[in-house]
């Protein structure tokens with residue numbers, strides 16, 4: 001099914017931004033908001049009057065400042081990290097909700113730990129307080145998730161998954177500057 005195919009969306013700088021579905025990608029190209037970089041084989045999308053070549057990779061014609069945008073989405077990022085961790089405290093495994101789980105800095109901020117996806121995990125309030133300003137090792141609170149699962153969290157996990165079946169995407173997936181995540 002052509003409609004269920006995903007299209008890799010690149011910024012004007014060729015930085016990977018994420019994926020969109022085929023109808024959205026075709027609309028972006030049709031409006032000249034984006035241009036096709038790589039076609040999806042010989043797939044086409046037919047309407048009554050038109051035939052569109054289905055893209056595999058498209059690139060925005062004008063640069064979008066994603067960092068600034070993402071800053072406004074801090075709440076969404078929190079939600080996505082909690083979802084990445086499947087709503088479970090990554091220390092004790094207790095299941096929580098968007099309302100009672102917290103984000104823990106795995107390497108504490110006071111020790112130079114950065115506020116980015118791979119240094120953040122879901123933690124229940126009890127574990128977050130118990131861990132305090134210590135590393136997981138010092139607190140003897142090993143993480144349930146492997147570090148690589150955290151490193152490739154969020155969109156990257158999805159993109160890497162797609163990259164297995166879409167070899168033409170691979171050259172573009174490693175340009176993505178790690179998104180800054182701002183969590184109050």
Ligand SMILES: [Zn+2]
Pocket residue numbers: 089090091092093094123124125126127128
């Ligand atoms: Zn816990």
